[in-house]
Amino acid sequence: MSDCLFCKIAAGEIPADTVYEDDQVIVFKDIHPKAPVHLLIVPREHIPSLKEMDASHDALMAHMMRLLPGLAQEQGLDNGFRTIINTGPGGGQEIFHLHIHLLGGGRLPGFG
Ligand code: 5GP
Numbered sequence: 001m002s003d004c005l006f007c008k009i010a011a012g013e014i015p016a017d018t019v020y021e022d023d024q025v026i027v028f029k030d031i032h033p034k035a036p037v038h039l040l041i042v043p044r045e046h047i048p049s050l051k052e053m054d055a056s057h058d059a060l061m062a063h064m065m066r067l068l069p070g071l072a073q074e075q076g077l078d079n080g081f082r083t084i085i086n087t088g089p090g091g092g093q094e095i096f097h098l099h100i101h102l103l104g105g106g107r108l109p110g111f112g
């Protein structure tokens with residue numbers, strides 16, 4: 001996807017504050033953090049959103065989920081963290097390349 005911001009970051013064409021990467025994912029700091037720690041876990045594969053997931057992504061999704069506790073710990077989030085996946089305009093998604101938000105380190109708002 002030549003026109004996708006997160007594909008460009010994953011390819012190293014646009015700089016990001018990367019904290020972890022492997023052959024499947026890249027993890028970098030959100031440019032407009034909503035909490036003291038705000039990371040984005042981004043698959044290298046261009047998948048627009050959760051709606052486009054299929055069985056071929058099962059291992060990738062499990063990999064991303066299993067990375068989260070270690071990433072949180074590395075960021076000093078000993079007391080817990082929040083994960084968010086926004087899907088589609090109705091879910092507040094702005095970048096149409098699947099990503100998991102990892103947030104913590106301060107008082108997070110409740111959900112009402
Ligand atoms: P979404 O609303 O799609 O779930 O989240 C997109 C996130 O990407 C937002 O939190 C936004 O601050 C972040 N973001 C947008 N552009 C950039 C960028 O160029 N670099 C980084 N590191 N984050 C970005």
Ligand code: ZN
Nearest residue numbers: 004007046097
């Ligand atoms: Zn992409």
